[in-house]
Amino acid sequence: MRSQRGYGILSCLAALAVIAVLLVSVGVVTHHSAQAAGKTLSIIIDTEADRADEAEIIATYLRSIGVEAEVRIWEWSALKERLLAGERQLCLSDWGSAYFDPFDLVIPKLGTSDRGNYSGYSNTELDKLLSQVQMTADQSERKEAYFKAQKIIFEDAPWIFGYALKETEAARGEITNWQPAMDSRMNLHDVGLTRGDTIIVGMKADKIITLDPAMYRDRDTETVLRNMFDGLVTRTWDGKVVPEIAESWTIPSDDVYIFKIRKDVKFHNGKTLDADDVLFTFERILEDGAIAGQSSPRKGLLGPLEAVEKIDQYTVKFTLANPFPIFPQALVHFQIVPKDYIEKVGDTEFAAKPVGAGPFKFKEGRLDDQVVMERFDEYYGGSREIPPAGVAPAKRAIFRMMPEATVRVAALKAGEVHIIQQLPPDLAKTLAADKNIQVKSVDGTRVYCVELNCQKPPFDDVRVRRAMNYAVDWDAILTSIYGGNGVRLACAFLPSGFGFDPGLAPYPYDPGKAKALLREAGYSVK
Amino acid sequence: MTRTQVQVTERIIAAIPIMLGVVIFAFLFMRMIPGDPVDIMMGEAGGVTLEEMDFLRAQFDLDKPLLVQLTRYLGKLARGDMGYSIQRARPVKEVILEAVPATIELALFSLLLALVVGIPLGIASARYQNSVIDRFGMTASFLGISMPAFWLGIIGIIVFSLRLGWFPTSGRIAYGMEPATVTGLLTLDALITGDTQALRESLRHLALPAITLGAGVAAVVARVTRSSMLEALKTDYVLFAKAKGVPELIIVVRHALRNALIPTVTVVGLQMGTLLGGNMIVETIFGWPGLGRIVVDAIFSRDYPLVQAAVMVYALTFVVINLVTDILYTYLNPKMTL
Numbered sequence: 001m002r003s004q005r006g007y008g009i010l011s012c013l014a015a016l017a018v019i020a021v022l023l024v025s026v027g028v029v030t031h032h033s034a035q036a037a038g039k040t041l042s043i044i045i046d047t048e049a050d051r052a053d054e055a056e057i058i059a060t061y062l063r064s065i066g067v068e069a070e071v072r073i074w075e076w077s078a079l080k081e082r083l084l085a086g087e088r089q090l091c092l093s094d095w096g097s098a099y100f101d102p103f104d105l106v107i108p109k110l111g112t113s114d115r116g117n118y119s120g121y122s123n124t125e126l127d128k129l130l131s132q133v134q135m136t137a138d139q140s141e142r143k144e145a146y147f148k149a150q151k152i153i154f155e156d157a158p159w160i161f162g163y164a165l166k167e168t169e170a171a172r173g174e175i176t177n178w179q180p181a182m183d184s185r186m187n188l189h190d191v192g193l194t195r196g197d198t199i200i201v202g203m204k205a206d207k208i209i210t211l212d213p214a215m216y217r218d219r220d221t222e223t224v225l226r227n228m229f230d231g232l233v234t235r236t237w238d239g240k241v242v243p244e245i246a247e248s249w250t251i252p253s254d255d256v257y258i259f260k261i262r263k264d265v266k267f268h269n270g271k272t273l274d275a276d277d278v279l280f281t282f283e284r285i286l287e288d289g290a291i292a293g294q295s296s297p298r299k300g301l302l303g304p305l306e307a308v309e310k311i312d313q314y315t316v317k318f319t320l321a322n323p324f325p326i327f328p329q330a331l332v333h334f335q336i337v338p339k340d341y342i343e344k345v346g347d348t349e350f351a352a353k354p355v356g357a358g359p360f361k362f363k364e365g366r367l368d369d370q371v372v373m374e375r376f377d378e379y380y381g382g383s384r385e386i387p388p389a390g391v392a393p394a395k396r397a398i399f400r401m402m403p404e405a406t407v408r409v410a411a412l413k414a415g416e417v418h419i420i421q422q423l424p425p426d427l428a429k430t431l432a433a434d435k436n437i438q439v440k441s442v443d444g445t446r447v448y449c450v451e452l453n454c455q456k457p458p459f460d461d462v463r464v465r466r467a468m469n470y471a472v473d474w475d476a477i478l479t480s481i482y483g484g485n486g487v488r489l490a491c492a493f494l495p496s497g498f499g500f501d502p503g504l505a506p507y508p509y510d511p512g513k514a515k516a517l518l519r520e521a522g523y524s525v526k
Numbered sequence: 527m528t529r530t531q532v533q534v535t536e537r538i539i540a541a542i543p544i545m546l547g548v549v550i551f552a553f554l555f556m557r558m559i560p561g562d563p564v565d566i567m568m569g570e571a572g573g574v575t576l577e578e579m580d581f582l583r584a585q586f587d588l589d590k591p592l593l594v595q596l597t598r599y600l601g602k603l604a605r606g607d608m609g610y611s612i613q614r615a616r617p618v619k620e621v622i623l624e625a626v627p628a629t630i631e632l633a634l635f636s637l638l639l640a641l642v643v644g645i646p647l648g649i650a651s652a653r654y655q656n657s658v659i660d661r662f663g664m665t666a667s668f669l670g671i672s673m674p675a676f677w678l679g680i681i682g683i684i685v686f687s688l689r690l691g692w693f694p695t696s697g698r699i700a701y702g703m704e705p706a707t708v709t710g711l712l713t714l715d716a717l718i719t720g721d722t723q724a725l726r727e728s729l730r731h732l733a734l735p736a737i738t739l740g741a742g743v744a745a746v747v748a749r750v751t752r753s754s755m756l757e758a759l760k761t762d763y764v765l766f767a768k769a770k771g772v773p774e775l776i777i778v779v780r781h782a783l784r785n786a787l788i789p790t791v792t793v794v795g796l797q798m799g800t801l802l803g804g805n806m807i808v809e810t811i812f813g814w815p816g817l818g819r820i821v822v823d824a825i826f827s828r829d830y831p832l833v834q835a836a837v838m839v840y841a842l843t844f845v846v847i848n849l850v851t852d853i854l855y856t857y858l859n860p861k862m863t864l
Contacts, residue, residue, distance in 0.1 A: 077561030077828060096570050108570070115565070115574060198701075206810070206819055207614075215615040217569045288581065294615065295585060297567060300574045351616070366624065367614070369815035372701050398701055402813045410683045411695040 041458055041523040042068035045450070046083075046091035048076050054481055055092055058160075058450065061472045065515050066526035083118035086455050090160075090468075093118060096446040098183055098219070099329040100239040101498040102146060105447060106130065110153060110492060120455035121158035133499075137254040137323040146499030154491045154504055157465040160450035160472055161506060164494055165486040166441040168423040170409075173436045175199070175418050177388075181237040182442045182496055184421070185223045189359040189382050192393035193418065199394045202411055202420040206403040207368035212351040213335035214285050214296040222333065224371050224399045228268075229335030229356035232259055232278065233328055234383050237442070239496060241328045242385040245273065245336055245357065247314075254323035255304075261314045265380045267338045268361040275310040280339035282308045282318075292347040301330055326498075359392040370400040412437065425483035443496050447489060458521070467517035469507035476509075530856070533863075534849065541845040545838060549603065552837035553596055556830050563612045563828040564588065586612055586831075599834070608838075609831030613824065618835045621820060625804070626839075627710030628698060629816040632808075633801035635713075635732050636740035637794065644744040645790065648751025652759060652786075653778060663748060670745025679738040679811040686734060693733045696813035703727040735812040739805055743797045750793045754786040761785075788858055795851035799844045 043062070047055040052073050059069035082088050095116055097105035107130050108116035112123075129145045129152070136142060154161075169180040176192040188199055205220035213229050216222065234244040243249065247260040265273040285296040286305065304321035311317050320327065336357060342350045354362050359379045365371030374396050381389035400417060402408045408420040409427050413434065423431065423439065432439045452459040452468065459465050478486045487495065490506040515525040564582045568574050583589045587598055602609060608618040644667075651663040687695040694700070698712060705716040705724035713732070716725035758764065759782050767777045804818025817836065824832040855862045 075826070077566060077826070078559065080565075081560040081562075104570075108574075115568075115579075116570065206823055209613065210615045212615070217567060289585075294610075295581060297582060300568075300578045366815055368625070368819065369698065369813070370701065396701075400697060400813065401815075402696060403819075404680075404696075404811045404813070406680050407683060407696050407811055407813065410688050414687055414691070414695055416695055416697075 094448040119451040162449035163486040168441040171419040197395035200398045200417040202402040202408040202417040204422040211354040228358045255320040257318040463521040467514040470514035473509035548841040608835040613829040635736040639740035640743035644747030647748040651752040652755030667745035667748040758782040758786040
């Protein structure tokens with residue numbers, strides 16, 4: 001009896017121990033690493049599962065200079081909460097930029113207390129520069145501010161600065177005039193094919209969110225929508241903003257933009273597009289609860305846009321609360337919708353049967369399966385600056401959701417699809433050898449790095465942070481894991497973005513220097 | 527009402543508190559997981575203001591105390607409103623109903639395949655215990671259980687789609703081939719409308735996912751059938767039937783199998799419940815637009831209303847399947863009651 005009770009207590013204790021281990025491992029209880037005086041630097045590297053290999057290599061580099069490093073794998077949203085609460089030490093993270101301006105990268109990632117700032121980094125001088133680049137329209141002044149910002153970030157080293165990967169896509173041989181875009185959007189308007197009349201795209205996405213251009217925040221949805229809807233402006237594959245539905249635009253003062261609209265643009269229902277439609281498009285986004293009782297999640301993307309006014313049937317004036325020089329870049333991501341049609345059928349019906357002014361019109365589709373479009377024969381031709389202008393060469397375009405990369409490649413080889421997104425580096429090599437397949441890469445717009453918790457020891461000490469930057473050989477990581485398919489970054493700026501300083505060289509791999517810095521900061525090294 | 531009808535009604539009524547409990551648990555558990563659905567929805571972008579996020583949170587009631595959220599949710603549910611998906615910007619009911627036919631179709635075909643392969647294999651293995659057939663059958667079922675779907679599926683694609691070109695790599699049916707919609711189950715719709723081309727195409731698309739998903743189930747069915755058949759074949763009534771000179775086929779099928787099927791029915795019932803929940807891995811590999819992918823994605827994006835509704839659908843599926851299984855028991859063994 002007694003021994004049984006003993007076993008009962010023992011098993012209770014064992015169960016508690018198991019629970020404690022589980023809680024620690026899911027991060028409910030914070031793990032306090034021992035950092036006794038004298039003292040070995042001991043850290044936990046947090047990562048999501050898909051970059052676990054990379055985290056292990058980083059840990060190995062750190063161990064080689066005498067740092068105790070272990071890797072912990074997390075589910076992202078769970079980790080993010082801990083990061084924002086400042087409870088973690090360092091984590092592998094990444095962030096994309098859509099505006100070809102560091103605006104949507106550096107501000108959310110490194111601005112004091114901004115929503116993507118997982119390192120808790122804060123520098124008043126940098127904050128000042130970042131608000132300056134948002135408020136002024138003078139491009140040379142902005143560029144100078146960005147250059148200064150890069151120096152500060154580089155010196156402060158709030159991250160172990162990482163790399164940007166190339167985006168690789170592939171297409172079958174019969175596809176012509178195809179070029180992957182840096183912002184990973186895909187416009188099939190200009191793409192032709194030498195055999196057949198249907199282009200099928202294997203999307204990397206599991207689903208797209210909606211067919212209503214006011215209700216999404218992700219790039220995959222935009223990729224599909226951009227083929228049915230056009231914007232006032234669009235972007236060339238390498239990031240230049242050019243007019244699309246707009247004829248031209250003027251900037252009479254820093255906070256006013258006046259767009260002239262082309263008169264030959266028709267919606268798929270035959271109605272001519274004019275200023276009323278443009279006005280309606282933006283008012284629908286700005287006004288709370290305007291879309292079947294819901295609000296558009298895209299409002300913030302318009303920055304300080306305050307009012308949209310119609311000047312005449314084909315002229316629209318945008319007034320901003322303060323200068324916002326990347327406004328045209330932002331407008332690339334807004335597609336014009338037909339006022340009359342939506343007012344007639346309602347927002348819900350519009351999302352089910354969208355009507356736009358793009359090169360293809362919606363035929364049928366399911367958001368997590370495939371979306372089928374047919375060529376719009378009365379298309380005005382698209383941007384004059386991205387030739388050839390005119391109706392699309394392909395009669396039909398189909399976007400299929402194919403989240404598994406291996407299957408995308410198999411389907412491309414089997415001829416079931418014509419273009420595939422996001423080709424993993426290991427598969428890119430086998431495909432490049434195939435004569436029927438074309439493989440192309442462009443610079444990506446996503447920064448990969450390791451964010452260090454600047455608020456707490458040990459990374460509140462800039463010497464330790466710099467030591468981390470010297471301790472990791474990124475070139476070796478890029479070669480071994482990513483097949484050499486990336487570029488090192490000196491700091492948090494992308495080469496494709498505005499105001500990038502090419503003169504700033506990345507921290508070199510120098511374990512000797514790393515050790516010296518750590519020793520200086522009071523840590524024992526190997 | 528007959529006794530059975532009364533019992534069935536009782537069981538259905540008893541399911542209501544179970545469903546309610548499941549809904550409340552799902553509601554609370556989802557909110558215990560760290561993560562903010564609105565933050566996830568906004569993705570990565572500059573210029574997202576706190577006011578904007580707060581506004582969206584309020585739109586989904588996420589700013590209210592938990593108890594208020596729960597009562598509001600239950601109130602809406604009672605009126606048949608399952609809520610609005612945070613991530614997909616549409617009513618949850620629409621999202622789920624859209625995915626159900628694809629899921630049911632794949633589940634039914636996987637199960638059909640599992641039964642057609644598993645039961646005969648189990649019977650043969652038991653009847654010819656320790657023979658070559660038995661060894662082959664049990665090795666095959668061992669493989670069936672052990673092979674993970676992500677591996678089997680991709681190997682299937684490489685061999686049957688790429689090398690042999692028999693089946694397409696993914697999708698439900700090629701564009702332009704769909705039969706007119708009646709039930710949403712493509713094969714059934716093709717049969718109803720007499721569209722043989724659509725039938726052939728949808729079966730070709732179904733083949734690989736159904737094999738991938740059904741392989742494991744077939745293996746379990748074969749094993750369970752074999753062991754219960756072995757037992758049944760050793761019983762006195764089988765011995766008696768043999769002594770009486772009843773033909774072997776009748777002994778095996780009518781006398782032994784009927785009794786041996788009860789454990790198989792149990793296993794099949796449970797597997798059916800799992801299959802109807804959709805299988806995220808198989809659906810992801812084959813680009814199959816079913817429930818599994820939606821639910822996993824909803825969990826990762828903390829789409830509370832969608833997860834709650836899906837859990838409710840799962841609970842309902844299991845309740846119904848358990849009931850059907852129990853009714854089947856009484857048919858197989860009239861001594862049993864509900």
